[in-house]
Amino acid sequence: MKKTILLLLSFYFISRGVAQNAVQPLIIQGKLTNSAEKTLKIFFEDANGKFVLDTIRLNDSGEFYLKTYKISRPQRTSIQQNNTQINRIYVAPGYDLHITGDASDYNTLSKTKKISGIGAESNQYRVKSDSILVARNDKTAWYELKTDELIPFLKKSKALEDSLLNVVFSKPAKQDKYFNTFKKMIDLDNQSLNFYMLLQHLEMSKYNATQMRELVAKSTPSAFSKGISHDEYLVSEDYESWVLPLYYAYEQKLDLLRDSASVKQTGYALEKIKQLFTGKVRDYYLNRHVEKRIGSANSIEQLNTAQKEMQVFIGAISNAALKKNLTNGFLEKKQLLMQVQIGKPAPAFTLTNDHGKVFSLADFKGKVIYIDLWASWCGPCRQEMPSFKKLSDKFKTNQQIAFISIAVHDGEKEWRNALKEEKPDWLQLYDKDGAVAQSYIAYAIPKYILIDKEGKMLSFDAPGPGNAQAEQLINEAIAKP
Helix, strand or coil: CCCCCCCCCCCCCCCCCCCCCCCCCEEEEEEEECCCCCEEEEEEECCCCCEEEEEEECCCCCEEEEEECCCCCCEEEEEEECCEEEEEEEECCCCEEEEEEECCCHHHHHHHCEEEEECHHHHHHHHHHHHHHHHHCCCCCHHHCCHHHHHHHHHHHHHHHHHHHHHHCCCCCCCCCCHHHHHHHHHHHHHHHHHHHHHHHHHHCCCCHHHHHHHHHHHCCHHHCCCCCCHHHHHCHHHHHHHHHHHHHHHHHHHHHHCHHHHCCCCHHHHHHHHHCCHHHHHHHHHHHHHHHHHHCCCHHHHHHHHHHCHHHHHCCCCHHHHHHHHHHHHHHHHHHHHCCCCCECCCCEEEECCCCEEEHHHHCCCEEEEEEECCCCHHHHHCHHHHHHHHHHCCCCCCEEEEEEECCCCHHHHHHHHHHHCCCCEEEECCCCHHHHHCCCCCCCEEEEECCCCEEEECCCCCCCCHHHHHHHHHHHHCC
C-alpha cells in the first residue's frame, strides 16, 4: 500500500510568520490534567502552503497559553505529542480557544475535552464527533470490507456525519465569523474521506476498467460529481492529502488497463496531471509531486537526479512562492543527506521492548535488519501489519535477518493497547524520547528501514512489507558476505 503522509507531515519546516500588525493573533489556552507531556506540538500552514511548527508548554498543573501570528487564514490543525493528542481543531486569526480535558489517555481526553471561547462554536463538531466515536467503539476495519459491505458502510458513516453537521451548524454563530467557512470545510472533509475509502478500495482490489468506472460513478460523493478539480476544494486537508493522489492513482490504473505502454512513456505523469487538475489544484499537486521526490531521495546522487527530473514539473507551477519553496526544499534535504548517507553506520539506538527488556542496534550486528516505524494511531501503519507478519514468517528460521517494529510519536499506553489488538509476534520496541524518529527522519509513517549486516544503511525508505521488492532486497542483503 502506498505510504501515507500522517499528521506529522512534511520534511521541511520554513517558519516565516506573519507580520503582527497585519493579522490578528490566534490564542490557544487552557488546562490538560494528567498529561504525560510537558510540551505539545501544533502545526499550521502558512500563506504559501508550507507547514510551520510551534510548541505549547504545559506547567506542572497542566495549564498552557500560546499566542501566535503564524496563521493568516482559517484552517484545521492538531495538537500532538505521543500520549496527548487533540486532532482536527479549527483555528483562525482572532480566535481565542480555551481547551480543557483529562489527558490520561486518548479515549479519556476525547470524552472529557471541552472547547470554549471565541471560535468554540465551529469546534463543537469535533468535540461531539469524538465523544460519539469513543462511545460507539466501532472497530470496523473498512479496508478489509468487500464491495457489497463497503458501500453500505460508507452510506451509514455519511448519514451520521451529515446529521452531526446539521446539529452543530443549524443555528447562526454569535461570535464566530468563520462559522460558515468551517461548515463547508468539515462537509468537504467528510466527503473527501468517504471518497478516499472508495478509491483506496479500488487501489487494493482487482477490478476491470468497466467495474471501476461503474463503482466510482455510482458512489462518488456529491461534492465531486461535477469534477475533481476546483480551487475552493483546497480548504479541505483531506481533499489535498487523500483524494487527489488516489484519484490520480485511479486514473493511472485505468490507463494501465487500457494501454500499459502509455503509462511508461516520457512525460506521461506531467500530461496526466495537466489533464486531471487545473488552477491552484494543479499547482498544489505538482508541488506535492516534487516534494515526494525530494523526500524519497536516499542519497545525494538520487537527490541530484530528482532535482534534474523535477525541473519540468516545477516549471509547470504558476505560483512563484511554491517554486521558491521547492528550491529551498532541495537544499534542505541535501543538508540532511550529508549527515545520514546510505552506506554509513545506521544511527544507534537503545530502546525497551513491550516486556521491559532493553535492546540496542549493536545487538543485531551480523544480521540484516528490517525496521518498521509506526504508531498506534496510524491507520495505514496497522493495515500493513498482516503483510509484515507474512514477510517475517518467510524468514522465520533464518538467523541472518531481524524484523523490528519501533513505535514512534506514540503514547506508551496506546502502543501497548495496539499490540494487544494486533498481536504481532516479532520484536516490538518503543521510542520513548523520540530519538529514533529524529535520527531516521520519520516525518512520515509508516516508514521502513533496511540495515546491512555491518550496521550500515541500505535504505532510509525501503519498500513496505506488501511490496515484492522488499523480500528481494532482503534476500540480496542476506546473500552478501
